[in-house]
Amino acid sequence: MGAFLDKPKTEKHNAHGEGNGLRYGLSSMQGWRVEMEDAHTATVGLPHGLDDWSFFAVYDGHAGSRVSNYCSKHLLEHIVAAVPADKLGRSVEAVKNGVRVGFLRIDDDMRGFADPRDGLDRSGSTAVAVMLSPEHMYFINCGDSRALLCRDARVRFSTLDHKPCDPREKERIQNAGGSVMIQRVNGSLAVSRALGDYDYKCVEGKGPTEQLVSPEPEVFEIPRVPEEDEFVALACDGIWDVMSNEELCAFVRARLEVSDDLEKVCNEVVDTCLHKGSRDNMSVVLVCLPNAPKVSEEAVKKDAELDKFLETRVEGTVLLRLCIIGSSPKEKTMGMVQIWRTRGSCPS
Numbered sequence: 001m002g003a004f005l006d007k008p009k010t011e012k013h014n015a016h017g018e019g020n021g022l023r024y025g026l027s028s029m030q031g032w033r034v035e036m037e038d039a040h041t042a043t044v045g046l047p048h049g050l051d052d053w054s055f056f057a058v059y060d061g062h063a064g065s066r067v068s069n070y071c072s073k074h075l076l077e078h079i080v081a082a083v084p085a086d087k088l089g090r091s092v093e094a095v096k097n098g099v100r101v102g103f104l105r106i107d108d109d110m111r112g113f114a115d116p117r118d119g120l121d122r123s124g125s126t127a128v129a130v131m132l133s134p135e136h137m138y139f140i141n142c143g144d145s146r147a148l149l150c151r152d153a154r155v156r157f158s159t160l161d162h163k164p165c166d167p168r169e170k171e172r173i174q175n176a177g178g179s180v181m182i183q184r185v186n187g188s189l190a191v192s193r194a195l196g197d198y199d200y201k202c203v204e205g206k207g208p209t210e211q212l213v214s215p216e217p218e219v220f221e222i223p224r225v226p227e228e229d230e231f232v233a234l235a236c237d238g239i240w241d242v243m244s245n246e247e248l249c250a251f252v253r254a255r256l257e258v259s260d261d262l263e264k265v266c267n268e269v270v271d272t273c274l275h276k277g278s279r280d281n282m283s284v285v286l287v288c289l290p291n292a293p294k295v296s297e298e299a300v301k302k303d304a305e306l307d308k309f310l311e312t313r314v315e316g317t318v319l320l321r322l323c324i325i326g327s328s329p330k331e332k333t334m335g336m337v338q339i340w341r342t343r344g345s346c347p348s
Contacts (some may be wrong), residue, residue, distance in 0.1 A: 004279060008032045012270065014263040019044035020054050021290055022132070025262025027270045028283040031238065037061030038236055038283040039072035041129070047080055050133075055079075056285050057129035060145045060236035062189075064123030067196035070110060071125055078102035078109070079131075092136060096219040099131070099140055104208055107195050107215035124189075124197030127217065128159060130232050130287065137224055137232070142217040143191045145236045148245050152228040153253065155245045160218065161237075162193035169193070176203045178212040185212055193217070231256075232287040235269075238280030242273050252286065257299035262286050 009030040016025040022044070030036040041057040055076050061068030082105065083098030113121040126143025139147050141159035148158040162169060164180040169192035173185055178200075181187035185200060193214045200213035209216040233248060243251070251272065255265045270282045 003034045004032045005034055008274060009036075010271075010274070012267055014267065015042060016263050017042060017044055020052055020132070020134075022054065022287055023262060023292075024056060024285065024287045025264075025266050026283070026285040027263060027266035029270045029274070029281070031274060031282055032279045033281050035065065036281055037065040037068055037123075037125075038238075038281045039065070039068040039125075040283055040285055041072050041076060042285060043076060046076070048085060050080070052134050054132045054287075055129065056232070056234060056287055057127060057140075058145050058234045058236055058283050058285055059125045059127050060143065060238075060281070060283070061123055061125040062194075063197075064121065066113060066121050067110060067123045068125035070113075071106065071127055071195055074109075075102065075106055075127065075129075078106040081105075092221050095131075095133075095136075095138060096221060099138065099219045100216060103127070103142060103195065103215050103217050107208065110196060111198055111201075121196070122199055124191075124194040124213070126191060126194055126236070128234050128236075130234060132224075132232075132287075135224055137222045137229075139220040139222065140217050142193045142195060142215065144240075145234070146240050146245075147232060147234040148249065149222065149232055150230040150249045150253065151225065153230070155249045157220070157222055158245050159220070161240075162191055162218075164190070164192045166192065172210060172214065173212050176206055176210060176212045189213065226289070227291060229289045230292045231289060233284060234287075235284040236281065238278050238282035239269065239273050239284055241280060242276040242278045243269075253293050254299075256288070256293040257296045258303045260295050262288060 013028045024042055026040055026042060028038050039059040041055060043055045045051045046053040046055060059068035059071050079099050079102030082101035083094055087094035126145040128145035128147045129140040130147055131138040139159055144161040144163060146159050146161060149156050164170060164173060164185045165183050170180050173180055173192060178186050184190050185192060189200060195215050197213045201211040203211055233252060252265060255268055259265060266284050266286050269284050273282055
């Protein structure tokens with residue numbers, strides 16, 4: 001479930017880069033949570049001669065950050081090592097199988113983690129990633145973080161969340177002797193697939209993909225369409241809790257017409273989700289392809305006009321708040337709520 005702070009930590013971690021015909025930016029914020037458990041990977045140019053491949057991922061940890069941090073550093077090497085060298089870049093099925101094997105191997109590798117004070121490490125993490133080759137996109141998901149592809153101005157693909165109530169997931173959980181209560185595995189864990197979480201992976205006679213919680217990812221291969229592909233967005237559920245696929249796609253497209261600073265665009269996504277009520281850690285990685293929206297003079301002008309209009313509205317609500325200083329706590333709170341509503345209702 002997780003505990004919360006009295007006020008959110010809004011400092012952000014940012015990064016950006018480019019190569020292989022793409023640009024990326026990312027932003028992460030601790031928010032209201034008492035600990036930052038998210039992690040990420042952004043790599044342009046992969047080992048074993050895959051210089052024209054790239055890999056991006058978001059990891060949403062729970063019950064600690066050890067698994068998410070370890071995966072951010074080592075999952076990619078497990079994946080690449082699992083694909084036969086003579087198949088790299090040549091066989092779609094070999095790559096997809098290598099991804100699955102890489103997940104199972106790193107999950108087995110991390111099982112030996114132990115804290116001398118508490119014994120077995122009980123943390124776990126979702127993982128959502130995209131691996132781009134010159135001709136293909138491999139979308140990879142284990143858990144309820146999510147990735148989407150914006151193609152030709154619309155959401156053309158998104159990964160599927162692994163939730164205990166999904167019939168296929170529920171069947172596996174029950175076959176392993178577990179139950180789904182209050183939409184959680186054994187009434188506790190909110191995801192049905194994850195790396196780590198070894199308390200849910202100890203049913204004798206069952207293989208790793210047959211446990212209450214499975215480390216097996218789903219892997220989707222999508223051929224690239226350079227003249228239509230715009231961007232890929234990956235984010236943890238702190239983003240998706242308050243934004244739909246279509247809302248995020250439209251928001252990012254609109255902001256890309258105003259700024260080519262991808263870190264800034266990602267920061268705006270995170271800030272917007274905080275203002276929309278997200279109480280979780282928040283992380284988003286934005287990967288822009290050559291056909292991504294470009295800055296438009298008309299959009300920049302409209303955005304500046306909107307900012308000016310909103311400034312006058314916010315100033316008005318601030319004056320309203322000043323007028324009620326000294327009033328009851330309830331009245332003061334109502335004044336602050338009005339300010340947040342004014343800001344939160346800004347069109348994107």
